[in-house]
Amino acid sequence: MIRWSRFNIISVTLGLAFLYLPILLLVIYSFNASRLVTVWGGFSTQWYGHLLRNNDMLNAAWLTVRIAVFSATIATVLGTLAALTLVRYTRFRGRILFSGMIYAPLVMPDVITGLSLLLLFVAAGIDRGFWTIVMAHTTLTMCFVAVVVQSRLLSFDRSIEEAALDLGAPPVRTFFEITLPIIAPAVFSGWVLALTLSLDDLVIATFASGAGAKTLPMLIYSQVKLGVTPEINAICTILIGVVTVGVICASVVTKRREVQRQRDEHAAAAA
Amino acid sequence: MKTLGSSIYQRLVIIIPYAWLLIFFLAPFLIVFRISLSTKALSVPPYDPAFSWSDSFGDWWDKLQSMSFDNYTWLAGDPLYFNAYLQSLKIAGISTILTLIIAYPIAYGMAQAPRSIRPTLLMLVILPFWTSFLIRVYSWMAILSTTGLLNQLLMALGVIHEPLVILNTNTAVYIGMVYSYLPFMVLPLYSSLEKMDGTLIEAAQDLGCTPIGAFWRVTFPLSIPGVIAGCMLVFIPAVGEFVIPDLLGGSETLMIGKVLWSEFYGNTDWPLASAVATILLLVLVVPIVFFQHVQAKADEKGR
Numbered sequence: 001m002i003r004w005s006r007f008n009i010i011s012v013t014l015g016l017a018f019l020y021l022p023i024l025l026l027v028i029y030s031f032n033a034s035r036l037v038t039v040w041g042g043f044s045t046q047w048y049g050h051l052l053r054n055n056d057m058l059n060a061a062w063l064t065v066r067i068a069v070f071s072a073t074i075a076t077v078l079g080t081l082a083a084l085t086l087v088r089y090t091r092f093r094g095r096i097l098f099s100g101m102i103y104a105p106l107v108m109p110d111v112i113t114g115l116s117l118l119l120l121f122v123a124a125g126i127d128r129g130f131w132t133i134v135m136a137h138t139t140l141t142m143c144f145v146a147v148v149v150q151s152r153l154l155s156f157d158r159s160i161e162e163a164a165l166d167l168g169a170p171p172v173r174t175f176f177e178i179t180l181p182i183i184a185p186a187v188f189s190g191w192v193l194a195l196t197l198s199l200d201d202l203v204i205a206t207f208a209s210g211a212g213a214k215t216l217p218m219l220i221y222s223q224v225k226l227g228v229t230p231e232i233n234a235i236c237t238i239l240i241g242v243v244t245v246g247v248i249c250a251s252v253v254t255k256r257r258e259v260q261r262q263r264d265e266h267a268a269a270a271a
Numbered sequence: 272m273k274t275l276g277s278s279i280y281q282r283l284v285i286i287i288p289y290a291w292l293l294i295f296f297l298a299p300f301l302i303v304f305r306i307s308l309s310t311k312a313l314s315v316p317p318y319d320p321a322f323s324w325s326d327s328f329g330d331w332w333d334k335l336q337s338m339s340f341d342n343y344t345w346l347a348g349d350p351l352y353f354n355a356y357l358q359s360l361k362i363a364g365i366s367t368i369l370t371l372i373i374a375y376p377i378a379y380g381m382a383q384a385p386r387s388i389r390p391t392l393l394m395l396v397i398l399p400f401w402t403s404f405l406i407r408v409y410s411w412m413a414i415l416s417t418t419g420l421l422n423q424l425l426m427a428l429g430v431i432h433e434p435l436v437i438l439n440t441n442t443a444v445y446i447g448m449v450y451s452y453l454p455f456m457v458l459p460l461y462s463s464l465e466k467m468d469g470t471l472i473e474a475a476q477d478l479g480c481t482p483i484g485a486f487w488r489v490t491f492p493l494s495i496p497g498v499i500a501g502c503m504l505v506f507i508p509a510v511g512e513f514v515i516p517d518l519l520g521g522s523e524t525l526m527i528g529k530v531l532w533s534e535f536y537g538n539t540d541w542p543l544a545s546a547v548a549t550i551l552l553l554v555l556v557v558p559i560v561f562f563q564h565v566q567a568k569a570d571e572k573g574r
Binding site for chain 2: 004005007008009010012013014015016018019020022023025026029039078079081082084085088089092094097098099100101102103104105106107108109110111112114117118119120123135138139142146171172196199200202217220222225230232234236239240243244246247249251
């Protein structure tokens with residue numbers, strides 16, 4: 001009988017400590033009264049106040065959120081279609097190229113993706129700014145959505161769909177009334193993943209943006225390069241808080257829907 | 272049996288994402304390659320195109336003959352670039368091995384954990400991945416600097432008397448790489464270890480294998496697909512990494528992602544930056560194709 005040995009417990013605990021310690025320190029030092037980042041000078045929330053008066057920071061944050069919402073939404077539509085293609089249509093010309101283009105962006109270094117997109121925008125004569133960042137982020141994140149939705153589709157019982165089609169429902173209606181509700185949790189987590197990837201991205205956004213559009217990661221990066229200020233700890237803490245709450249909510253919603261679905265299936269089986 | 276599609280809808284489902292990826296993923300690489308063959312110019316855009324779409328066929332032929340591989344000969348002639356490629360591969364390789372060594376016990380421990388707490392542990396490993404990558408790298412700057420928290424702690428404990436110089440060295444880059452890419456290694460390892468049939472270990476032990484022997488003869492070989500997937504997910508992006516060497520590395524750290532960035536933004540030599548990218552892409556194509564092959568195999572198994 002295999003049980004959870006002491007060795008296993010220690011390695012998991014140490015692993016999690018390694019993952020969380022830097023984040024925890026950052027949060028603690030965001031409440032530091034001292035201007036020096038690594039010297040503790042007492043508890044204070046002054047850096048959060050500084051942040052609220054920093055218009056550059058607020059504008060960048062708002063821009064970043066708008067870009068993330070737009071690109072995540074487009075990426076979810078495209079990624080879901082791509083996942084359907086990957087799972088349902090295994091035979092068509094160019095299938096290998098298609099799956100290659102889905103998997104390659106997942107591992108491609110950011111500098112290559114960013115540079116190549118920038119050169120595309122320049123060659124096509126498109127002015128860089130908000131929409132070019134949206135397009136760049138959509139391209140990157142749709143592949144992540146496709147992989148997430150694909151794994152849900154693989155465990156999908158297609159007989160329900162076939163029943164609907166046999167009963168005369170047109171394909172589009174079958175998709176929206178049967179398929180989409182069932183894969184909805186995966187589509188939603190794909191959207192959340194796309195959103196965070198977009199909020200997080202520095203390199204691709206830098207290449208894809210012009211002089212006008214400066215996202216929050218770009219602003220944080222330039223400030224970090226200049227030297228660390230406690231204000232950055234504060235904005236980082238807020239971002240960590242927002243993401244943590246978002247992810248926890250998302251997982252609760254997903255879990256609840258999953259439970260609901262299982263209950264429905266049981267009820268259907270009993271009836 | 273009716274299925275969704277076999278109609279105009281099926282075509283649309285395929286064509287829309289396909290067209291998007293062709294335009295925004297594949298076409299840009301062709302443009303990068305095209306620009307890598309042109310020469311630097313002091314204008315906007317800062318290069319003379321090697322080809323132009325409006326050229327007539329005769330022009331194309333002329334240009335084809337006068338096409339310049341100067342950027343590539345320049346890259347080949349300057350040992351700086353060769354060293355940067357080599358060092359990127361070395362740093363990425365060592366980082367991947369370190370990540371594997373650290374991630375394996377974590378993934379193994381998670382897979383052995385009671386079934387009820389596994390989802391929570393999984394969630395805890397994924398959560399840092401959702402918080403900003405840039406922020407996580409930045410927090411290491413505060414920990415590793417000479418006046419940083421690690422040195423303060425070690426000095427207070429009396430372990431050292433002089434602060435250690437860790438920030439702006441390759442050591443800091445390795446720490447940053449392992450830290451940032453750890454979840455990418457843990458997750459595939461966990462999923463392959465979790466699927467494993469525990470009775471196999473029991474059988475091995477009943478047949479006289481020691482626990483360590485059983486691990487090396489049964490558990491590890493069965494987790495190889497996870498090991499390969501994890502190593503690829505870490506190695507390929509690590510080769511072209513820009514943020515980690517830029518923020519944590521020093522002058523000794525010469526990674527190709529950083530070289531590309533400074534060639535592009537510092538020297539505004541777009542053609543040379545494109546040539547650097549083209550070669551980096553060629554270096555990475557082999558592992559990416561290999562990764563996709565492994566992925567496709569895993570998918571088949573999962574079905």
